[in-house]
Amino acid sequence: MRVRRITTSIAAVTSLAAAVGVGYVLGNDPGAGTVPASPPIALANADLTVAATCDDLLDSYVERAIEQVGPYGWGSGAVAFGSSGGDSEASSPSASAGTLRSTGVKTSRTTSNESGTNVQELGVDESDVVKVAGSLLLRLREGELLAYDVSGDVPSLLSSTQLEDARSNGWTADPGGEMVLVDGRAVVLGSSDDGRTTTITTVDLADPTAPSIVDTTTIKARASAVRLHGDVVRVVLQNSLPELDFSYPDGAFGEIRAELRNRSLVRGTTLADWLPTVDGDPVVDCTDVAIPDDDEIALGTTTVLAVDPAGPGTRTSTAVATDSDTSYFSTDRFYLAAGGSQWGGWTDCMDCRTGMTAPSGTTPLFAFALDGMDATYVASGDVEGTIADRWSMDSVDGSLRVAVGPSSETGNFNSVLTLREDGSDLVEDGRVDDLGIDEEIKSVRWFDDLAIVVTFRQTDPLYAIDLSDPTDPQLLGELKIPGFSEYLHPLGEHRLIGMGQDASLDGMARGAQAALFDVTDLTDPRQIDVVRYPRESQAGAGVDPRQFTWLPEQRVALTVVSQGWTGTTGWVSVLSLDDGSMTNRMVEVEHGSDVADVRLVPLQSGKVALVTGEDVSFFDIAG
Template identity: 35%
Template sequence: MSRRSWLLATLAVVPLAACTASGPTEPRPAAAPALKLVAFDSCAQLEKELRAAAEKSYVAPPPMPDNARALGADSARASEIGGEFSGTNVQEVGIDEPDIVKTDGRRIVTVSGGVLRVVDTVTRTQTGRLDLGLQAYGEPKVLVAGDHALVLADGGGRPMLREDSRIMRPFNGRSEVLLVDLTGGTPRLLSRYRGDGRVVDARQHGSVARVVISSSPDFPFPYGREPEPENVMQDERSFERAPLESWLPGWEVTTGGATAKGRLDCSAVSRPESFSGLSMLRVLSFDLNATALGDGDPVAVVADGDAVYSSADGLYIANNQGWRLTRADRAGVPDTTDIYRFSLPPAGRPIYVASGKVSGRLLNQYSMSEWDGHLRVATTSMTDDASAVRVLREKDGKLAEVGAVEGLGRGERIYSVRFIGPRGYVVTFRETDPLYSLDLADPSKPRVTGELKITGYSAHLQPVGENRLIGIGQEADTRGVPTGTQVSLFDVTDPAAPRRLDQHVVAGGSSEAESDPHAILWWPASNLLVLPVADAKSDGALALQITGDRLAQTTRLAPTAKDTGPMRRALVVGDVLWSVTDGGLLASNLSTLDQVAWVGLK
């Protein structure tokens, strides 16, 4: 997800009465009022309120660009730590996130170009491939547990224009979830779920994956190159004519040649106090140890969202209310974010427990973190470009604000956030990069303890040992113009005086790690940091050895084979560093970084 994806998905559920689908520099302003979910009384009420909300909220889309059909989804990448082999670089230890590559030490599983491949890490050979037969256009990602993989393919997020008319179905599609057997290194498709909407994100606890999907109403919207009055009237008639089922997403599950179809029942739908009627979020639960997929036991809410955060026992989804851009107010939207919390049982569907509202917008999933029973949330206000960190606590079904520190980087916006236990770190940027250090030990009195102003910015902050942070982003000149990829080593031992110990700059360079932390590998056993970097000379991996207070050794890794594509990820298995491209895997000696093998993908 890109840095602009102003956070989290939105989701919350309160059971509906049984029915069927047929029927610190400035004074702190008052906290945003707590938000609660309200159940629908009946399917008839659901249909009535969806129509009214959709008609009020809908804005005729802008003219479609000529290259609209070529627009694709953002991609994501991977890496993190675990014993003798690395995993994906995730926000919370033990909670996995989908990515384009996974390893369990015995094998490496990759997905690219609609094909899943398995590489044996001992023989360093590809043992099997599976053409996934995807209809969803988004880059697939994978989760792994035991001998099974779960592949997620995004099928929504862009307008679909019929060639023979000006009718379009906006922001929808069909996403896919596939269960694959990896036994013996030869992948085999067990089951396929295909359902309306786009994949927002997913989180895996143990063998259970929760997949968040957002869908739009399933009926055509008149679409004109200009928002002429007659087109707007036709838009509104579309809402009047559409049946309730148009808002309720459908799906089909195919296992062993047999296909079962279903549609979300209105009894599974809840709503916040206000909503657009133009989107529906649902959370699906899949056990990777199962032999087949079901319908995911969905729970749903009339809302939308951008990113997902999960703690050990909670799932948070937030909605920045961007849907509130109405015909009468094209200039702006409410500067608030709705947040919902779900508890996560060991198996089965999430359970809604609380919701709340904060001022401002979130950057991404790293803008939220749960610690000691409190949720810390970092936001930037769109009205004055000032940022804040707010602390929420669950009470009587509400996420109520108990403390806040405000006025961070006035005139700037947040570029990265990292919460580590009772501390927090926030980077804002316009021309220089203030790194703020925060003390969050007292939830009712969060405070800024230190500030470091340097050129450039960090788009991601990665912990690399006690009181050490790595910042990955762009160096910039004194006017704030980016000049190339930079990696900074920070000492945050003294909360009042964070220091930059060392910096490595690749002039003119760029890195996926700036927008996708999955692209980072931190291997603490040898203090090795690896990330993809592209510049005029190379499109490979940058490996940096952290020794004491220095980025002591820098090595550029690139395969000798041709047409391999850019470096996407790095993994460690035993004494081998694997660098992953779409065309193959480069195996290097972990100690010397010398190439030992190249495994071309077929």
């Protein structure tokens, strides 16, 4: 099928070229070839420009690509598929002790979504393998959409929809698929084996006993994130370096000849090799692809595609000419962090940490404003250092907050920075440095006026940073303990739980742990209890936060713990909190690769659904 595209409201290349000349893109079309006196949306600055024609856009890709091809193909010859309880010691820095501006954790922005998924941002749902709406539970299993009625004593299977069209267009059981659910329709995403193709299938569930597939579209691109804003589904698509029929030198075909032929292949590429396409046609217009002015960031294309589930043929798209899977959505902004070129395999896990490197030690950032179906460039800038993943970014009240690790342009420490939009630039507003010297950021959790940052090398410093004044963030206190937390979750205003790894005093990981923190006094955060799991075990939430569920009324946390690389066993750890302590009960629920798909989903009825590889049941919290 052909995609009917609704692009941003630029009427012609000539009017866009005029806008770029003065550093703006039109937010509304005031007339052919004219530019309003006060353009509503800023676009172009020294970091970001737009090609005047499609030929110019293609030339920009080819010019950079020629520098990256050699006698063995891209780079060194590998095809790039992606950017791809112990004693505690607390300290309260004297510089901030007298200027305390925050005395508790505000948790209004961090909660599980009503669809049953544990999300990063309140009001922004995320894709998952399980979704609920009232008494309806949906789950994906090997290209099959299963619908259950969970209103009775036991879950009852209503229907099973084989996504046959998706299979014929490249669906695979591995990496499986994820979905969002909106207004009685499921939007399901699946990937091809090589990670270069995404199938988007829209399923109407008006009658959940007889669902119907209303649209199936296959896009040449890899989906790295899916978000739901109201009734708009947004998909982040990645296109890395094209697969070309490169030559390789041998005795009769030397390196010089191979390199010349390979460069010729790059010069022969078309925009369909660089942009996401449906049936060979790009889904983003040339005038909606922004070109970064930095030759050292990963070459490729990252596209934000918006889909209307009520009319799946209606889409909007905008893109940046770089390949990156490090992105963050707030309720009204999308931020893309560009990384340096990376070579090797790709990961099939959406939103997982990739260990992205910063080009030249500095990470470019691009900001988009979200309005209905549109995503429009508004500002760009950069930060010195590396951004590990989406959890390292946050936005509130117009302030972008970023946790960065060390790079060639920084000291041997981590930092938290605040940035603001100044015209079309993202400019630094304030910062805190010297967090975890010679250590790596393991987890970050943001609140309205607070950041909690965990780093690790041999011990686990937990830092509390006051962000109530973005121009003057302050380190309030820190806690040093063995082990580290890979995922942090708020448990009310005064408690945090951290899922991660226990470690010896010399930094050797020993097994999964759950740590309970008291943050009533942010100048003196304390670890008040810890549960240690068997040796060589893993906390699922450390990789995928969707394997953590908090039940505030019962004061119970449910989280998946696994052990073993072969013969893997998965448990649900039932952590009951009472007066500052935790008790743990382990329930064996799954084995093998299916452990990664275990979900514990709160239902409207107050029950909790346990979804395993082969079954859906109700989980007995009390045991």
